[in-house]
Amino acid sequence: MKNAHFKIKGALLCAGLIGLAGLAGDRANAQQQGSPTGYIGGVVQGAQGPESGVWVIAETKDLPTNFIKIVVTNDQGRFMLPELPTANYKVWVRGYGLVDSTPVEMKPAAASVTLKVSPAKNAQEAAKVYPGNYWLSLLEPPAKNLFPGTGPQGNGIGPRMLSQNHWINSLKSDCNFCHQLGNLETRNLDHVFAAKPELKTHADAWEWRLGTGVRGTSMYSVLMTQGKDPSLKAYADWTERVAKGELPPVPPRPRGVERNVVVTLWDVGDDHSFMHDEISTDKQHPTVNAYGRVYAVNAGHGQLVVMDPRENNTFSVEIPTREPKEKVPSRFPAPNRPSLHWGMEHLWANPPYNPADPHNPMFDSKGRVWLTSKIRSNQDPAWCNDPNNKFASWFPLRSSGRQASFYDPKTRQFTLIDTCFSTHHLQFDNDPDETVYFNELSGPMFGWIDTKVYDETHDEQKAVGWCGQVLDTNGDGKITKPWQVMRVGRGGEDSVLYAGDTTGGGG
Numbered sequence: 001m002k003n004a005h006f007k008i009k010g011a012l013l014c015a016g017l018i019g020l021a022g023l024a025g026d027r028a029n030a031q032q033q034g035s036p037t038g039y040i041g042g043v044v045q046g047a048q049g050p051e052s053g054v055w056v057i058a059e060t061k062d063l064p065t066n067f068i069k070i071v072v073t074n075d076q077g078r079f080m081l082p083e084l085p086t087a088n089y090k091v092w093v094r095g096y097g098l099v100d101s102t103p104v105e106m107k108p109a110a111a112s113v114t115l116k117v118s119p120a121k122n123a124q125e126a127a128k129v130y131p132g133n134y135w136l137s138l139l140e141p142p143a144k145n146l147f148p149g150t151g152p153q154g155n156g157i158g159p160r161m162l163s164q165n166h167w168i169n170s171l172k173s174d175c176n177f178c179h180q181l182g183n184l185e186t187r188n189l190d191h192v193f194a195a196k197p198e199l200k201t202h203a204d205a206w207e208w209r210l211g212t213g214v215r216g217t218s219m220y221s222v223l224m225t226q227g228k229d230p231s232l233k234a235y236a237d238w239t240e241r242v243a244k245g246e247l248p249p250v251p252p253r254p255r256g257v258e259r260n261v262v263v264t265l266w267d268v269g270d271d272h273s274f275m276h277d278e279i280s281t282d283k284q285h286p287t288v289n290a291y292g293r294v295y296a297v298n299a300g301h302g303q304l305v306v307m308d309p310r311e312n313n314t315f316s317v318e319i320p321t322r323e324p325k326e327k328v329p330s331r332f333p334a335p336n337r338p339s340l341h342w343g344m345e346h347l348w349a350n351p352p353y354n355p356a357d358p359h360n361p362m363f364d365s366k367g368r369v370w371l372t373s374k375i376r377s378n379q380d381p382a383w384c385n386d387p388n389n390k391f392a393s394w395f396p397l398r399s400s401g402r403q404a405s406f407y408d409p410k411t412r413q414f415t416l417i418d419t420c421f422s423t424h425h426l427q428f429d430n431d432p433d434e435t436v437y438f439n440e441l442s443g444p445m446f447g448w449i450d451t452k453v454y455d456e457t458h459d460e461q462k463a464v465g466w467c468g469q470v471l472d473t474n475g476d477g478k479i480t481k482p483w484q485v486m487r488v489g490r491g492g493e494d495s496v497l498y499a500g501d502t503t504g505g506g507g
Helices: 027-033 123-127 132-136 164-175 190-195 202-209 216-226 228-243 256-260 451-457
Strands: 013-020 040-046 055-060 067-072 078-081 089-094 104-106 113-116 261-268 275-279 294-298 303-308 313-318 361-363 369-373 403-408 413-417 426-428 435-440 445-450 464-468
Touching: 040 089, 055 078, 067 078, 067 256, 089 113, 104 113, 164 216, 190 202, 202 228, 216 228, 256 261, 261 303, 261 313, 275 361, 294 361, 294 369, 361 426, 369 426, 445 451
Parallel strands: 040 113
Antiparallel strands: 013 261, 040 078, 055 067, 055 089, 067 261, 089 104, 275 294, 294 303, 303 313, 361 369, 369 403, 403 413, 426 435, 435 445, 445 464
Protein backbone atom coordinates (compact mmCIF):
# COMPACT_ATOMS: atom_id res chain seq x y z
CA MET A 1 0.00 0.00 0.00
CA LYS A 2 1.40 3.34 -1.01
CA ASN A 3 1.13 6.17 1.47
CA ALA A 4 3.22 8.50 3.54
CA HIS A 5 4.25 5.76 5.94
CA PHE A 6 4.51 2.50 4.00
CA LYS A 7 5.84 3.79 0.68
CA ILE A 8 8.91 1.88 -0.51
CA LYS A 9 10.16 3.43 -3.73
CA GLY A 10 10.90 1.35 -6.80
CA ALA A 11 12.37 -2.07 -6.23
CA LEU A 12 13.71 -1.43 -2.73
CA LEU A 13 13.59 -4.71 -0.84
CA CYS A 14 12.73 -5.06 2.82
CA ALA A 15 14.63 -7.98 4.26
CA GLY A 16 12.52 -9.16 7.16
CA LEU A 17 12.49 -11.47 10.13
CA ILE A 18 9.29 -12.65 11.77
CA GLY A 19 9.12 -13.81 15.36
CA LEU A 20 6.50 -14.64 17.95
CA ALA A 21 6.03 -12.85 21.22
CA GLY A 22 3.55 -13.13 24.05
CA LEU A 23 2.23 -9.64 24.65
CA ALA A 24 1.49 -8.54 28.19
CA GLY A 25 -2.18 -9.13 28.90
CA ASP A 26 -2.26 -7.95 32.48
CA ARG A 27 -1.62 -4.26 32.98
CA ALA A 28 -0.64 -4.63 36.63
CA ASN A 29 1.92 -7.33 35.89
CA ALA A 30 3.28 -5.33 32.97
CA GLN A 31 3.75 -2.26 35.16
CA GLN A 32 5.32 -4.30 37.94
CA GLN A 33 7.83 -5.99 35.66
CA GLY A 34 8.59 -2.83 33.70
CA SER A 35 9.86 -2.59 30.15
CA PRO A 36 13.47 -3.69 29.58
CA THR A 37 15.87 -1.27 27.92
CA GLY A 38 15.41 -1.38 24.18
CA TYR A 39 11.64 -1.71 24.36
CA ILE A 40 8.73 0.61 23.77
CA GLY A 41 5.47 -0.46 25.37
CA GLY A 42 2.09 1.03 26.05
CA VAL A 43 -1.53 1.11 24.94
CA VAL A 44 -3.41 2.27 21.84
CA GLN A 45 -6.40 4.40 22.83
CA GLY A 46 -9.32 5.04 20.49
CA ALA A 47 -12.42 7.18 20.81
CA GLN A 48 -14.34 4.27 22.39
CA GLY A 49 -11.49 2.86 24.46
CA PRO A 50 -8.44 0.62 23.88
CA GLU A 51 -8.00 -0.66 20.30
CA SER A 52 -7.25 -4.38 19.94
CA GLY A 53 -5.77 -6.02 16.86
CA VAL A 54 -4.11 -2.94 15.40
CA TRP A 55 -0.52 -2.56 14.26
CA VAL A 56 2.02 -0.44 16.09
CA ILE A 57 4.95 0.52 13.87
CA ALA A 58 8.31 1.95 14.94
CA GLU A 59 10.51 3.38 12.18
CA THR A 60 13.97 4.92 12.24
CA LYS A 61 16.53 6.17 9.74
CA ASP A 62 19.21 6.65 12.41
CA LEU A 63 20.78 3.24 11.79
CA PRO A 64 23.04 2.29 8.86
CA THR A 65 19.94 1.05 7.03
CA ASN A 66 16.28 1.95 7.52
CA PHE A 67 14.79 -0.15 10.31
CA ILE A 68 11.14 -0.96 11.09
CA LYS A 69 9.56 -3.01 13.88
CA ILE A 70 5.86 -3.97 13.84
CA VAL A 71 3.69 -5.61 16.51
CA VAL A 72 -0.06 -6.05 17.12
CA THR A 73 -2.05 -4.94 20.15
CA ASN A 74 -3.73 -7.48 22.43
CA ASP A 75 -7.29 -7.59 23.76
CA GLN A 76 -6.60 -4.66 26.09
CA GLY A 77 -5.00 -2.59 23.34
CA ARG A 78 -1.55 -3.08 24.84
CA PHE A 79 1.63 -3.56 22.82
CA MET A 80 5.35 -4.15 23.27
CA LEU A 81 7.93 -3.28 20.60
CA PRO A 82 10.89 -5.49 21.59
CA GLU A 83 14.63 -5.43 20.93
CA LEU A 84 14.90 -1.94 19.51
CA PRO A 85 18.44 -0.70 18.78
CA THR A 86 19.26 2.64 20.38
CA ALA A 87 17.85 5.28 18.03
CA ASN A 88 15.14 7.89 17.62
CA TYR A 89 11.90 6.30 16.42
CA LYS A 90 8.71 7.51 14.85
CA VAL A 91 5.94 5.37 16.30
CA TRP A 92 2.47 5.26 14.77
CA VAL A 93 -0.61 3.06 14.52
CA ARG A 94 -2.49 1.50 11.63
CA GLY A 95 -5.70 -0.47 12.02
CA TYR A 96 -8.73 -1.37 9.97
CA GLY A 97 -11.44 1.20 10.60
CA LEU A 98 -8.91 3.80 11.73
CA VAL A 99 -6.97 6.67 10.21
CA ASP A 100 -3.20 6.22 10.38
CA SER A 101 -2.12 8.00 13.54
CA THR A 102 0.30 10.91 13.56
CA PRO A 103 3.82 9.56 14.20
CA VAL A 104 5.18 10.30 17.66
CA GLU A 105 8.93 10.64 18.11
CA MET A 106 10.37 8.66 21.00
CA LYS A 107 13.28 6.54 22.17
CA PRO A 108 13.19 3.12 23.84
CA ALA A 109 12.32 3.63 27.50
CA ALA A 110 10.71 1.87 30.45
CA ALA A 111 7.78 4.27 30.72
CA SER A 112 4.47 3.18 29.21
CA VAL A 113 3.13 5.37 26.40
CA THR A 114 -0.39 6.00 25.14
CA LEU A 115 -0.90 6.30 21.39
CA LYS A 116 -4.17 7.95 20.37
CA VAL A 117 -6.06 7.04 17.20
CA SER A 118 -9.17 8.28 15.42
CA PRO A 119 -11.80 6.36 13.44
CA ALA A 120 -11.99 6.70 9.67
CA LYS A 121 -14.58 9.26 8.59
CA ASN A 122 -16.22 6.91 6.12
CA ALA A 123 -15.84 3.57 4.33
CA GLN A 124 -13.79 5.10 1.52
CA GLU A 125 -11.23 6.50 3.94
CA ALA A 126 -11.05 3.22 5.85
CA ALA A 127 -10.48 1.23 2.65
CA LYS A 128 -7.31 3.15 1.77
CA VAL A 129 -5.27 0.84 4.00
CA TYR A 130 -6.90 -2.45 3.03
CA PRO A 131 -4.45 -5.00 1.61
CA GLY A 132 -3.96 -5.11 -2.13
CA ASN A 133 -5.46 -8.58 -2.45
CA TYR A 134 -8.78 -7.31 -1.07
CA TRP A 135 -8.89 -4.70 -3.84
CA LEU A 136 -7.79 -7.34 -6.35
CA SER A 137 -10.75 -9.49 -5.32
CA LEU A 138 -12.97 -7.00 -7.16
CA LEU A 139 -11.41 -7.93 -10.50
CA GLU A 140 -13.70 -10.14 -12.60
CA PRO A 141 -11.79 -12.45 -14.97
CA PRO A 142 -13.19 -13.17 -18.43
CA ALA A 143 -16.29 -15.34 -18.18
CA LYS A 144 -15.87 -19.12 -17.99
CA ASN A 145 -17.86 -19.63 -21.19
CA LEU A 146 -15.12 -17.82 -23.15
CA PHE A 147 -12.70 -20.68 -22.53
CA PRO A 148 -10.88 -22.43 -24.03
CA GLY A 149 -9.41 -19.51 -25.93
CA THR A 150 -9.55 -19.54 -29.71
CA GLY A 151 -7.23 -16.61 -30.39
CA PRO A 152 -7.63 -13.15 -31.93
CA GLN A 153 -9.62 -14.47 -34.88
CA GLY A 154 -11.96 -16.35 -32.54
CA ASN A 155 -13.17 -15.32 -29.08
CA GLY A 156 -10.08 -13.21 -28.38
CA ILE A 157 -8.84 -15.33 -25.47
CA GLY A 158 -5.34 -16.70 -26.00
CA PRO A 159 -5.31 -20.32 -27.23
CA ARG A 160 -3.06 -21.33 -24.33
CA MET A 161 -5.78 -20.27 -21.91
CA LEU A 162 -7.59 -23.62 -21.76
CA SER A 163 -9.84 -22.56 -18.89
CA GLN A 164 -10.58 -19.56 -16.71
CA ASN A 165 -8.22 -21.09 -14.14
CA HIS A 166 -5.39 -20.82 -16.66
CA TRP A 167 -6.12 -17.11 -17.06
CA ILE A 168 -6.22 -16.58 -13.29
CA ASN A 169 -2.98 -18.52 -12.93
CA SER A 170 -1.36 -16.25 -15.49
CA LEU A 171 -2.62 -13.19 -13.63
CA LYS A 172 -1.13 -14.46 -10.38
CA SER A 173 2.13 -15.94 -11.64
CA ASP A 174 2.95 -13.58 -14.51
CA CYS A 175 1.68 -10.33 -12.97
CA ASN A 176 1.40 -10.66 -9.21
CA PHE A 177 4.87 -12.18 -8.86
CA CYS A 178 6.33 -8.73 -9.49
CA HIS A 179 3.48 -6.38 -8.62
CA GLN A 180 1.30 -6.15 -5.55
CA LEU A 181 -1.88 -6.15 -7.61
CA GLY A 182 -4.55 -4.13 -5.90
CA ASN A 183 -2.24 -1.57 -4.34
CA LEU A 184 -2.84 2.09 -5.16
CA GLU A 185 -0.38 2.07 -8.05
CA THR A 186 -2.18 -0.77 -9.84
CA ARG A 187 -5.82 -0.09 -9.02
CA ASN A 188 -5.56 3.60 -9.95
CA LEU A 189 -4.83 5.03 -13.42
CA ASP A 190 -4.57 8.74 -12.61
CA HIS A 191 -0.79 8.75 -13.11
CA VAL A 192 -1.19 7.04 -16.51
CA PHE A 193 -3.71 9.61 -17.74
CA ALA A 194 -1.48 12.42 -16.40
CA ALA A 195 1.49 11.10 -18.37
CA LYS A 196 -0.57 10.42 -21.54
CA PRO A 197 -3.48 12.90 -21.67
CA GLU A 198 -4.45 11.63 -25.12
CA LEU A 199 -5.60 8.34 -23.58
CA LYS A 200 -9.36 8.52 -23.07
CA THR A 201 -10.45 5.14 -21.71
CA HIS A 202 -9.28 2.76 -19.01
CA ALA A 203 -8.71 0.07 -21.65
CA ASP A 204 -6.41 2.44 -23.56
CA ALA A 205 -4.56 3.30 -20.35
CA TRP A 206 -4.04 -0.38 -19.51
CA GLU A 207 -2.83 -1.13 -23.03
CA TRP A 208 -0.28 1.66 -22.72
CA ARG A 209 0.97 0.94 -19.22
CA LEU A 210 1.51 -2.77 -19.94
CA GLY A 211 4.03 -1.88 -22.65
CA THR A 212 6.06 0.67 -20.69
CA GLY A 213 9.52 0.47 -19.23
CA VAL A 214 12.28 -2.10 -19.37
CA ARG A 215 9.84 -4.94 -18.60
CA GLY A 216 7.17 -3.67 -20.97
CA THR A 217 8.04 -6.22 -23.65
CA SER A 218 7.50 -9.08 -21.19
CA MET A 219 4.29 -7.60 -19.78
CA TYR A 220 2.83 -7.05 -23.23
CA SER A 221 3.73 -10.61 -24.18
CA VAL A 222 1.73 -11.84 -21.17
CA LEU A 223 -1.20 -9.68 -22.25
CA MET A 224 -1.14 -11.24 -25.72
CA THR A 225 -0.87 -14.75 -24.24
CA GLN A 226 -3.89 -14.09 -22.03
CA GLY A 227 -5.82 -12.58 -24.93
CA LYS A 228 -5.44 -8.87 -25.51
CA ASP A 229 -8.95 -7.48 -25.89
CA PRO A 230 -10.83 -9.61 -23.32
CA SER A 231 -8.04 -9.09 -20.79
CA LEU A 232 -7.94 -5.33 -21.31
CA LYS A 233 -11.70 -5.31 -20.87
CA ALA A 234 -11.38 -7.15 -17.54
CA TYR A 235 -8.63 -4.85 -16.24
CA ALA A 236 -10.47 -1.72 -17.38
CA ASP A 237 -13.74 -2.86 -15.80
CA TRP A 238 -11.88 -3.36 -12.51
CA THR A 239 -10.24 0.07 -12.36
CA GLU A 240 -13.38 1.82 -13.63
CA ARG A 241 -15.44 0.34 -10.80
CA VAL A 242 -12.77 1.28 -8.27
CA ALA A 243 -12.67 4.84 -9.67
CA LYS A 244 -16.45 5.07 -9.24
CA GLY A 245 -16.14 4.17 -5.57
CA GLU A 246 -16.65 0.40 -5.37
CA LEU A 247 -15.00 -0.97 -2.25
CA PRO A 248 -13.70 -4.41 -1.28
CA PRO A 249 -14.98 -6.36 1.73
CA VAL A 250 -13.75 -5.20 5.12
CA PRO A 251 -10.82 -7.35 6.27
CA PRO A 252 -10.83 -8.65 9.85
CA ARG A 253 -8.28 -7.37 12.31
CA PRO A 254 -5.59 -9.81 13.47
CA ARG A 255 -6.80 -12.11 16.22
CA GLY A 256 -5.60 -15.04 18.29
CA VAL A 257 -2.04 -16.13 17.59
CA GLU A 258 -1.90 -13.65 14.70
CA ARG A 259 -1.38 -10.98 17.34
CA ASN A 260 1.82 -12.67 18.52
CA VAL A 261 3.69 -11.95 15.30
CA VAL A 262 6.63 -9.53 15.55
CA VAL A 263 8.02 -8.29 12.23
CA THR A 264 11.45 -6.68 11.82
CA LEU A 265 12.32 -5.05 8.50
CA TRP A 266 15.54 -3.64 7.08
CA ASP A 267 15.78 -1.80 3.75
CA VAL A 268 18.42 -3.17 1.38
CA GLY A 269 19.27 -2.32 -2.21
CA ASP A 270 18.35 0.99 -3.78
CA ASP A 271 15.41 2.51 -5.63
CA HIS A 272 16.08 0.64 -8.88
CA SER A 273 17.48 -2.65 -7.65
CA PHE A 274 15.88 -5.79 -9.09
CA MET A 275 15.86 -7.68 -5.81
CA HIS A 276 14.86 -11.30 -6.10
CA ASP A 277 15.38 -14.14 -3.61
CA GLU A 278 17.16 -14.27 -0.25
CA ILE A 279 18.52 -16.96 2.06
CA SER A 280 19.79 -17.16 5.65
CA THR A 281 20.54 -20.86 6.26
CA ASP A 282 20.67 -24.35 4.75
CA LYS A 283 17.28 -26.06 4.98
CA GLN A 284 19.00 -29.43 5.37
CA HIS A 285 21.24 -28.09 8.17
CA PRO A 286 19.29 -25.22 9.77
CA THR A 287 22.01 -24.31 12.30
CA VAL A 288 24.28 -23.15 9.47
CA ASN A 289 24.87 -19.38 9.64
CA ALA A 290 23.08 -19.07 12.99
CA TYR A 291 22.63 -15.39 13.90
CA GLY A 292 24.48 -14.60 10.69
CA ARG A 293 23.97 -12.37 7.72
CA VAL A 294 21.11 -12.61 5.23
CA TYR A 295 22.08 -12.93 1.55
CA ALA A 296 19.90 -11.62 -1.27
CA VAL A 297 20.44 -11.26 -5.01
CA ASN A 298 20.07 -8.13 -7.11
CA ALA A 299 19.48 -9.36 -10.65
CA GLY A 300 19.47 -5.89 -12.17
CA HIS A 301 22.89 -4.91 -10.86
CA GLY A 302 24.60 -8.32 -10.76
CA GLN A 303 25.17 -8.17 -7.02
CA LEU A 304 24.97 -10.29 -3.91
CA VAL A 305 23.34 -8.00 -1.34
CA VAL A 306 24.21 -8.74 2.27
CA MET A 307 22.32 -7.63 5.38
CA ASP A 308 23.57 -8.04 8.95
CA PRO A 309 20.55 -8.13 11.32
CA ARG A 310 22.75 -7.67 14.39
CA GLU A 311 24.65 -4.65 13.11
CA ASN A 312 21.66 -3.30 11.15
CA ASN A 313 23.78 -2.60 8.10
CA THR A 314 23.93 -3.76 4.51
CA PHE A 315 26.45 -3.89 1.68
CA SER A 316 26.70 -5.32 -1.83
CA VAL A 317 29.28 -7.57 -3.47
CA GLU A 318 29.62 -7.57 -7.25
CA ILE A 319 29.37 -11.05 -8.75
CA PRO A 320 32.14 -11.71 -11.29
CA THR A 321 31.79 -13.16 -14.78
CA ARG A 322 34.26 -15.50 -16.46
CA GLU A 323 34.20 -13.62 -19.75
CA PRO A 324 34.85 -9.87 -19.84
CA LYS A 325 31.66 -8.08 -18.89
CA GLU A 326 31.41 -6.31 -22.25
CA LYS A 327 30.96 -9.73 -23.90
CA VAL A 328 28.19 -10.85 -21.53
CA PRO A 329 24.77 -9.62 -22.69
CA SER A 330 22.12 -8.26 -20.37
CA ARG A 331 18.79 -10.07 -20.63
CA PHE A 332 16.90 -6.84 -20.10
CA PRO A 333 15.88 -5.14 -23.36
CA ALA A 334 15.69 -1.39 -23.77
CA PRO A 335 12.18 0.01 -23.25
CA ASN A 336 9.92 0.42 -26.26
CA ARG A 337 7.78 2.92 -24.38
CA PRO A 338 8.94 5.27 -21.64
CA SER A 339 8.47 4.08 -18.09
CA LEU A 340 5.94 6.06 -16.11
CA HIS A 341 8.66 6.52 -13.49
CA TRP A 342 12.04 6.16 -15.25
CA GLY A 343 11.32 7.45 -18.75
CA MET A 344 13.48 5.83 -21.44
CA GLU A 345 16.31 4.99 -19.04
CA HIS A 346 17.54 1.49 -19.82
CA LEU A 347 17.51 0.05 -16.33
CA TRP A 348 19.80 -2.94 -15.74
CA ALA A 349 21.54 -2.54 -19.10
CA ASN A 350 25.14 -3.60 -19.72
CA PRO A 351 26.77 -1.12 -19.61
CA PRO A 352 26.63 0.36 -17.02
CA TYR A 353 25.39 -2.50 -14.83
CA ASN A 354 27.03 -5.84 -14.15
CA PRO A 355 25.33 -8.55 -16.30
CA ALA A 356 25.81 -11.46 -13.84
CA ASP A 357 22.01 -11.58 -13.38
CA PRO A 358 21.81 -13.65 -10.16
CA HIS A 359 18.45 -15.23 -9.54
CA ASN A 360 18.33 -17.62 -6.60
CA PRO A 361 20.70 -18.14 -3.60
CA MET A 362 20.97 -21.19 -1.34
CA PHE A 363 23.31 -22.16 1.51
CA ASP A 364 25.20 -25.44 1.58
CA SER A 365 26.31 -27.25 4.73
CA LYS A 366 29.71 -25.51 4.59
CA GLY A 367 28.14 -22.08 4.86
CA ARG A 368 28.75 -21.15 1.22
CA VAL A 369 26.11 -19.26 -0.73
CA TRP A 370 25.32 -20.93 -4.06
CA LEU A 371 23.74 -18.87 -6.82
CA THR A 372 22.28 -19.16 -10.25
CA SER A 373 24.25 -16.46 -12.08
CA LYS A 374 25.46 -15.65 -15.58
CA ILE A 375 29.20 -16.20 -16.06
CA ARG A 376 29.55 -15.82 -19.85
CA SER A 377 27.81 -15.13 -23.14
CA ASN A 378 25.07 -17.51 -24.21
CA GLN A 379 27.11 -19.86 -26.42
CA ASP A 380 28.05 -23.07 -24.59
CA PRO A 381 31.62 -24.40 -24.57
CA ALA A 382 32.38 -27.32 -26.88
CA TRP A 383 32.19 -29.98 -24.16
CA CYS A 384 28.48 -29.31 -23.72
CA ASN A 385 27.77 -31.00 -27.07
CA ASP A 386 30.78 -33.33 -27.25
CA PRO A 387 29.62 -36.94 -27.87
CA ASN A 388 32.36 -38.09 -25.49
CA ASN A 389 30.47 -36.45 -22.64
CA LYS A 390 27.89 -38.99 -21.44
CA PHE A 391 25.24 -36.32 -20.89
CA ALA A 392 25.94 -34.48 -24.12
CA SER A 393 25.77 -37.75 -26.04
CA TRP A 394 22.09 -37.96 -25.08
CA PHE A 395 21.19 -34.29 -24.87
CA PRO A 396 23.72 -32.03 -26.60
CA LEU A 397 23.42 -28.41 -25.46
CA ARG A 398 24.61 -25.36 -27.38
CA SER A 399 23.43 -22.34 -25.43
CA SER A 400 22.45 -21.30 -21.93
CA GLY A 401 21.45 -17.98 -20.47
CA ARG A 402 22.56 -18.41 -16.84
CA GLN A 403 24.98 -20.76 -15.09
CA ALA A 404 26.15 -21.21 -11.47
CA SER A 405 28.48 -19.78 -8.84
CA PHE A 406 29.06 -19.81 -5.11
CA TYR A 407 30.35 -17.27 -2.61
CA ASP A 408 32.39 -18.21 0.44
CA PRO A 409 31.79 -15.65 3.23
CA LYS A 410 34.98 -16.80 4.98
CA THR A 411 37.29 -16.04 2.06
CA ARG A 412 35.00 -13.48 0.40
CA GLN A 413 35.70 -15.20 -2.91
CA PHE A 414 33.41 -16.34 -5.73
CA THR A 415 33.77 -19.59 -7.65
CA LEU A 416 32.18 -19.78 -11.11
CA ILE A 417 30.88 -23.04 -12.58
CA ASP A 418 29.73 -23.57 -16.16
CA THR A 419 26.66 -25.77 -16.36
CA CYS A 420 25.83 -26.02 -20.10
CA PHE A 421 22.13 -25.82 -19.20
CA SER A 422 20.38 -22.61 -18.24
CA THR A 423 19.80 -22.27 -14.51
CA HIS A 424 16.83 -20.74 -12.75
CA HIS A 425 16.30 -22.00 -9.19
CA LEU A 426 18.48 -24.41 -7.24
CA GLN A 427 17.83 -26.89 -4.45
CA PHE A 428 20.21 -29.07 -2.43
CA ASP A 429 19.58 -32.77 -1.97
CA ASN A 430 20.29 -34.42 1.38
CA ASP A 431 22.43 -37.12 -0.24
CA PRO A 432 26.07 -37.74 0.86
CA ASP A 433 27.39 -35.88 -2.19
CA GLU A 434 25.24 -32.83 -1.38
CA THR A 435 24.07 -32.66 -4.98
CA VAL A 436 22.55 -29.36 -5.98
CA TYR A 437 19.78 -29.54 -8.57
CA PHE A 438 18.69 -26.82 -10.99
CA ASN A 439 15.51 -26.30 -12.95
CA GLU A 440 15.46 -24.78 -16.41
CA LEU A 441 12.07 -23.52 -17.53
CA SER A 442 13.02 -23.06 -21.17
CA GLY A 443 14.39 -26.61 -21.63
CA PRO A 444 12.65 -28.75 -20.72
CA MET A 445 15.74 -29.82 -18.80
CA PHE A 446 16.96 -30.34 -15.28
CA GLY A 447 20.58 -30.43 -14.25
CA TRP A 448 22.82 -30.86 -11.24
CA ILE A 449 26.26 -30.32 -9.76
CA ASP A 450 27.85 -32.99 -7.56
CA THR A 451 29.40 -30.64 -5.01
CA LYS A 452 31.53 -33.39 -3.46
CA VAL A 453 33.11 -34.15 -6.83
CA TYR A 454 33.59 -30.47 -7.52
CA ASP A 455 35.22 -29.81 -4.14
CA GLU A 456 37.56 -32.77 -4.69
CA THR A 457 38.48 -32.06 -8.32
CA HIS A 458 37.50 -28.43 -9.10
CA ASP A 459 36.56 -29.88 -12.49
CA GLU A 460 33.17 -28.66 -13.67
CA GLN A 461 33.02 -31.20 -16.50
CA LYS A 462 33.25 -34.03 -13.97
CA ALA A 463 30.80 -32.49 -11.52
CA VAL A 464 28.07 -31.21 -13.86
CA GLY A 465 25.30 -33.38 -15.30
CA TRP A 466 21.92 -32.93 -16.92
CA CYS A 467 18.95 -34.77 -18.34
CA GLY A 468 16.12 -33.83 -20.62
CA GLN A 469 12.54 -34.47 -19.58
CA VAL A 470 11.06 -37.19 -21.79
CA LEU A 471 7.90 -39.24 -21.81
CA ASP A 472 8.46 -42.90 -21.01
CA THR A 473 6.27 -44.02 -23.90
CA ASN A 474 7.27 -47.69 -23.75
CA GLY A 475 6.98 -47.87 -19.96
CA ASP A 476 10.34 -49.53 -19.32
CA GLY A 477 11.50 -46.91 -16.82
CA LYS A 478 14.48 -45.97 -18.96
CA ILE A 479 15.33 -43.29 -21.49
CA THR A 480 15.37 -45.13 -24.78
CA LYS A 481 15.72 -43.68 -28.24
CA PRO A 482 13.71 -42.42 -29.95
CA TRP A 483 11.83 -40.52 -27.25
CA GLN A 484 8.99 -38.06 -27.11
CA VAL A 485 10.20 -34.76 -25.68
CA MET A 486 7.80 -33.16 -23.21
CA ARG A 487 6.90 -29.71 -24.55
CA VAL A 488 6.50 -28.01 -21.21
CA GLY A 489 9.10 -25.27 -21.40
CA ARG A 490 8.26 -21.69 -22.17
CA GLY A 491 7.10 -21.65 -25.74
CA GLY A 492 5.52 -25.10 -25.52
CA GLU A 493 1.79 -25.70 -25.62
CA ASP A 494 1.67 -26.32 -21.88
CA SER A 495 3.95 -23.44 -20.92
CA VAL A 496 1.10 -21.85 -18.97
CA LEU A 497 1.66 -24.50 -16.32
CA TYR A 498 5.17 -23.19 -15.78
CA ALA A 499 4.51 -19.52 -16.37
CA GLY A 500 5.79 -16.78 -14.11
CA ASP A 501 9.10 -15.55 -12.72
CA THR A 502 12.09 -14.92 -15.00
CA THR A 503 13.81 -17.60 -17.04
CA GLY A 504 17.49 -18.25 -17.26
CA GLY A 505 17.82 -16.71 -20.65
CA GLY A 506 15.29 -14.41 -22.04
CA GLY A 507 12.14 -13.62 -20.13
